[in-house]
Amino acid sequence: MADKSFLAWPFFDDRHRVLAAAIDDWCAAHLPVDGRDVDTACRELVAKLGRDGWLMHSAVDPEAPGVPGVPGVPGGAGGAGALDLRALCLMRETLARHQGLADFAFAMQGLGAGAISLFGTAAQRQWLKRTRAGLAIAAFALTEQKSGSDVAGIDMTAARDGTDYLLNGEKTWISNGGIADLYVVFARTGEAPGAGGISAFAVPAEIAGLAIVERIAVMAPHPLARIRFDNARVPAAAMIGRPGEGFKIAMATLDLFRTTVGAAALGFARRALDETTARARRRQRFGAPLADLQMVQAAVAEMALDIDAAALLVYRAAWSKDMGAARITREAAMAKLFATERAQRVIDKAVQIHGGDGVRAGGIVESLYREIRALRIYEGASEVQKIVIARQTLGG
Numbered sequence: 551m552a553d554k555s556f557l558a559w560p561f562f563d564d565r566h567r568v569l570a571a572a573i574d575d576w577c578a579a580h581l582p583v584d585g586r587d588v589d590t591a592c593r594e595l596v597a598k599l600g601r602d603g604w605l606m607h608s609a610v611d612p613e614a615p616g617v618p619g620v621p622g623v624p625g626g627a628g629g630a631g632a633l634d635l636r637a638l639c640l641m642r643e644t645l646a647r648h649q650g651l652a653d654f655a656f657a658m659q660g661l662g663a664g665a666i667s668l669f670g671t672a673a674q675r676q677w678l679k680r681t682r683a684g685l686a687i688a689a690f691a692l693t694e695q696k697s698g699s700d701v702a703g704i705d706m707t708a709a710r711d712g713t714d715y716l717l718n719g720e721k722t723w724i725s726n727g728g729i730a731d732l733y734v735v736f737a738r739t740g741e742a743p744g745a746g747g748i749s750a751f752a753v754p755a756e757i758a759g760l761a762i763v764e765r766i767a768v769m770a771p772h773p774l775a776r777i778r779f780d781n782a783r784v785p786a787a788a789m790i791g792r793p794g795e796g797f798k799i800a801m802a803t804l805d806l807f808r809t810t811v812g813a814a815a816l817g818f819a820r821r822a823l824d825e826t827t828a829r830a831r832r833r834q835r836f837g838a839p840l841a842d843l844q845m846v847q848a849a850v851a852e853m854a855l856d857i858d859a860a861a862l863l864v865y866r867a868a869w870s871k872d873m874g875a876a877r878i879t880r881e882a883a884m885a886k887l888f889a890t891e892r893a894q895r896v897i898d899k900a901v902q903i904h905g906g907d908g909v910r911a912g913g914i915v916e917s918l919y920r921e922i923r924a925l926r927i928y929e930g931a932s933e934v935q936k937i938v939i940a941r942q943t944l945g946g
């Protein structure tokens with residue numbers, strides 16, 4: 551039984567407590583889904599999360615009507631107002647605790663549609679009606695072979711051609727690549743060198759000239775692809791924000807979602823601790839439960855401490871944003887760095903305390919061990935988060 555005492559912290563309002571209980575109940579009733587075919591599983595998860603109203607928390611649509619029965623959003627609506635980052639984090643933490651793939655399916659609807667939610671025109675926001683209802687799957691296409699951590703170094707181009715733009719180049723490591731209906735794509739439009747010359751576009755998957763050239767298999771499977779654009783034509787109205795604002799748009803989106811990556815890590819860590827305490831109480835060694843061994847107790851204490859400290863940083867960042875902070879660059883970087891690194895440590899201890907069963911393929915802690923690893927790399931590797939924190943701390 552996961553520790554819920556953090557919900558009493560002053561970071562939360564009562565609607566968050568209602569939401570946390572409701573999504574936990576939903577997860578207990580609907581998860582896990584069969585994840586052997588990740589494309590099918592993700593489509594199913596997005597459809598279910600949309601049908602039952604949970605995707606309303608993934609991105610804000612200012613024009614959306616209320617959704618009766620969806621708790622946790624002002625007015626019980628699920629529509630208007632600013633993004634509730636605490637709700638988004640609670641959703642991710644809870645989904646991740648139950649099934650990593652469910653968290654992935656939920657999170658990508660937010661990351662993929664995030665730029666449109668924050669900077670899109672009324673016409674582009676039509677996409678939100680579909681992504682928030684689970685009727686369209688979204689992807690965020692920033693990374694290229696040559697530029698992962700070095701985001702400003704992207705090569706893909708968007709050249710003006712009359713009233714259109716022609717997209718040319720490749721994106722790789724694109725989550726939902728292959729099953730997405732919408733790609734938010736960042737490409738060089740050349741207003742300035744480096745970060746100042748990038749723009750963002752909302753690109754429907756079915757346009758001519760867009761192809762999936764490689765499906766990428768990873769240790770914790772989810773849909774992932776390298777995609778190519780060959781003279782793929784989009785109208786100028788597909789541009790999100792103004793020419794040259796793409797880097798700013800990507801960073802503002804990542805600011806929000808980095809905090810939620812920390813929340814997902816927290817969910818994995820909590821599950822690892824739950825599995826460990828249950829095992830340590832149950833497992834008899836040397837004539838007593840493992841839980842009676844002092845070194846096991848020390849490991850459990852360190853796991854609990856790491857989890858609470860990570861939760862404080864994650865919900866401090868989310869609370870700061872919800873209280874009106876314009877940017878939470880430093881808080882989000884701290885939350886992501888600490889929560890993901892410490893979750894890895896927590897899960898490693900869980901594997902150790904499970905003994906041989908900890909590395910048995912298909913076991914829960916074994917899958918958590920694989921699930922957590924990529925979170926320390928994507929949306930800014932841990933080293934990049936340290937650079938962000940150092941810059942913010944040193945100033946200038």
Ligand SMILES: Cc1cc2nc3c(=O)[nH]c(=O)nc-3n(C[C@H](O)[C@H](O)[C@H](O)COP(=O)(O)OP(=O)(O)OC[C@H]3O[C@@H](n4cnc5c(N)ncnc54)[C@H](O)[C@@H]3O)c2cc1C
Nearest residue numbers: 690691692693698699723724725924927928929930931933
């Ligand atoms: C599972 C998964 C899903 C992903 N999903 C998406 C997605 O949906 N959309 C998208 O656009 N991208 C996605 N990515 C890409 C991800 O954002 C990049 O992998 C990440 O930014 C790192 O880039 P890279 O892989 O090119 O590593 P590199 O940039 O080559 O960096 C390699 C390593 O070098 C170190 N390093 C890098 N820079 C520094 C530095 N300045 N100082 C010190 N050390 C440094 C870090 O340890 C880093 O991990 C995904 C990646 C993974 C693994």
